[in-house]
Amino acid sequence: MKEPIRVLQIIGIVAGGGVEAVIMNYYEHIDRTKVQFDFIVHNDNKIDITPKVEALGGRVYKVTPYYKNPIAFMWDIYKVIKRHHYRIVHSNMNTLSAFSLFAAWAAGAPVRILHNHSTSSPGETKRNIMKFMLRPFARLFATHYFACSRLAGEWMYGRKMMDSGKVTIINNAIDLGKYAFNSHRRKILRKEMGLTDEFVIGHVGRFVFPKNHEFLIDVFAKAYKKNPHMVLLLIGDGPLRSAMEEKVKKLGLTDHVNFLGLRNDVQNLYNVMDIFVLPSHYEGLPVVGVEAQANGLPCLFSTKVTKETHLTHSTQFLDLSTGASKWAERIVSMKYERNEEVGEELRHAGFEINKEARNLANFYTKLSTGGT
Template sequence: MENKTLRVLQVVDSLGAGGIQAFILNINRNMHLDKIKFDYVVYKNKEETEFYDESVEKMGGEIICLEKNTGIKRLKSFMDLYRLQKDKKYSVVHIHGDRAKSFFEAVVFKICKTPTIIMHSHNDRISRDKRFYHLHLGIQNIIRSLWKYVVDYEFACSTNAAQWMFSKEDVRDEKAKVINNGIDEKKFIYNKNVREEYRRKLKLEDKFVLTHVGRFSYQKNHDFLIDIFNSVNKQYSNSVLLLIGEGELKEKIQDKVRSLNLEDKVIFYGLCNEIHNILQASDIFVFPSHYEGLPVVGIEVQAAALMAVASDAISNEIKITHYWKSLSLDSPPEEWAKIILKYKDGYSRKDTSEDIIKSGFSAMAISRNLENLYMNVDNNQKSGNK
């Protein structure tokens, strides 16, 4: 009898450009698609298109759109999720998130008697500017000890992300496992010719190019980033700041740029599917996030041998090459600028792909491990050994 392709359901807020989505798609691309295909639950209107929609469809995945609700109306979303699972009967469900909503999604799948439920924590806190922040924090503290009763596997992108989501006992006993955010390391190997080509394309041949990749949100701390760049520019006027991304705070940051008369120095590039080439063209990466799980772009930057000056709020697990420098957010913009300007005259950029592989951040290896897990739990379910 011919084996059917296993369809694994990935539950994620959206397929927009972001670190969680980049991780899942990197894994998806390295799966044996004749054995496993990923379907995706997202919360959006069917008519709305998102950054990774086309990539998912090319790999044979189905995008299942549920209505995006908040507050008490979210109960309707959970009911929609219940009906979906009752209809589709996925044997493996992989939930990605960073807060309590993911727990209630997991409860829905548990009620549906889903054979295998995986929870994957992708952040180490929630934003302080979130409405009812302390209420969310209180709920998080309660559910931390309840995951083991609802899910079969607890995953996290870093130790901090595991501690944020799961109980101390589960982290201590390694029931909560760290799954590295894998990348295609070969795609990012530093290439001088690509660098020159993209600097010409961007009309930045003679500039000192600072780059940031991330959503315009409180988490990414663009407000402080502009202060840093303003300090850099005052000391070295031949510098530019390249911002990749979109988000709810973009207009606010644009206003700040105008107020500092930096319009001709700050490039709002928007979304981009050529991050690997942009990183080649850049001179330094600035990453002053308030918090992170373990950002995929942080691994990509090091794979491109691009020096990063980043917030020490990011887990030290991300430092896998000497191209990563951490600095406190309590340090003034001038201190950040001083370190950044050390690199304005260039530095050696080498192939770091072996470092990425040895450190366990190759998407290929991580994909194989997840593929084996998915297939084994599915086979055990079929044979009644779960």
């Protein structure tokens, strides 16, 4: 049999975030007899994807993290590409791809894909300085350009380049059946969690600045005063988690805010929720927003989330500048009504993973045969 095309996926940090979720979604659903993924990740990640990747036929290379030693990071990547003769390198590290794609260029990889999954926010001054410094170099060492949304594409490449057709949008597609609403599962899980008639506000995201947990907790505190039968579920982990737990404690809401940590059953937990809230400072196109809509949940997103995430009629947007009180009012006023007919809307929008994985496989195949 003909060997599959091997694509080196560079993701660096593995911490239960959206980027690795997107890449793993594609990996699980792509035809691996035609295209096989191998991965470069940091050697200090708390989550080890090696068993899952190896079970699917791939390899995982663990390298020095860029934040510890960027030179060693690039050298490690260079050695992997040289030793295994990778022709297609797909870097998912946003502007930090400047490091990985430079190493790929130096190692002679003819196809170097820059995939941008994010934007920026005025609230991260130091991080933004680094982003703006690295952005031109990330583009310089790439031969092909991906983005998860028009917004993310314009931020990385500029409007002119987006309009030229040189940038390919890779939708954050999911397995729609996996995330479809299940009323039976809802009853079982709510009972296990001690929930009866409570109104459950849900959020999935790492505890980092962009996800804006501090604002979300303020919103919940005000919403709870209006409706004391509310519960907030926070799924995820991250460096700001302990600070948010302390904030909840000071507000006297410990019994009404559940920190569920990293979970491998998020698709089931959406069934428990009555509304999904994402008050992010910035996003590319959040995969959790797609998942929540696939579950039929009413969703409230900040206007910093790209409007391309507006995939179903049950989704609303609200500016962060309106303040926590307005957000609380909107949540209280939003009617719980599960949209169980979302599958066709999401398929039409290009978020059905099987079809999108076939498109990506065709793209890689074309590149491997010298196409553009």
